Amino acid sequence: MEELQARHRKEQRDLQAKITQKRKSATKKTRKGVNDECANLERELNERQEQELSEVNGEIHTHGVTTSEIDEATEEPENVEIDGKETSGTEKSTKNFPMPASAEASLHADSALPTRKPNRAKARLARRAAEQDALIAQATQEAANLPDLREQERAKMFDEFQKRGLREKEIRADGHCLYSAVADQMEQLGLGLEPRIPHKAVEGADQNKNGLPGYKTVREAAAEYIVQNADDFAPFLEEPLDQYVHKVKDTGEWGGQLELMALAKTYGVEINVLQGGGGVEKIEPEAKIVDNGKKIWLAYYRHGFGLGEHYNSLRKAP
Incomplete structure (x- = not known):
């Protein structure tokens, strides 16, 4: 992943340099076509990099949670028999290990809160946005150093x-x-x-x-x-x-x-x-x-x- 991200950053820098050169050499009659071409180059590069990142990750996310995590979280406890009655694993653990009143109240309070898992998709998007901002800043600095x-x-x-x-x-x-x-x-x-x-x-x-x-x-x-x-x-x-x-x-x-x-x-x-x-x-x-x-x-x-x-x-x- 680190090698892929390093290559993506280099590709973005190279593209920005290429776009800067194209726009400088454009005339009035070719400027619109050059701008369209530059926009297409940026879009194609972003789409390809998105695809490559998805292939490397190799995971399907649903709101930031993998399918394996969803399956594990929704798996029903195994039913067991206690005192001649069939009961769920949750009931078994509760009956065999009574909890103090304070701990039980804390457990109920915690269970009322929604469980949140880290949103990996958002983290990746934020990371890519930061990389794009860095590339734009670098291109802006390079343009500022060019002769007037x-x-x-x-x-x-x-x-x-x-x-x-x-x-x-x-x-x-x-x-x-x-x-x-x-x-x-x-x-x-x-x-x-x-x-x-x-x-x-x-x-x-x-x-x-x-x-x-x-x-x-x-x-x-x-x-x-x-x-x-x-x-x-x-x-x-x-x-x-x-x-x-x-x-x-x-x-x-x-x-x-x-x-x-x-x-x-x-x-x-x-x-x-x-x-x-x-x-x-x-x-x-x-x-x-x-x-x-x-x-x-x-x-x-x-x-x-x-x-x-x-x-x-x-x-x-x-």
């Missing part, structure tokens, strides 16, 4: 802003951040939000974009470009094109690399994405429509915001 990735990323970003003469405009973290940041950049450059490449008429599309929020206009521009150039995007999708375009155009789904490609081409600008490590990812437009080398700059954060990945708008420092 958010602060490190912020510090590196600030250094890059200083080197490149940029200042940051923070965009609301609401799922539309990529599109809002692009809208802010396009308006700062005086380029407007209408696509620079004329789109074919799309059936059911709203051609009147007056009064729409900036991020909404940018979402529609990206969605329309993807529809018009489906062959360039479909190989990279894990779902039907129409479902993907619906998410881009009409929901708060986060944008990423594919949407940046669509926006660079439909707006005819170079998009530069400054990342926490100091690198810059350039997304080029079609060469024939580059507008005098105009560029837009975005800051990409992986750890800096509660929802996960995030984009801010970068402007030239005064």
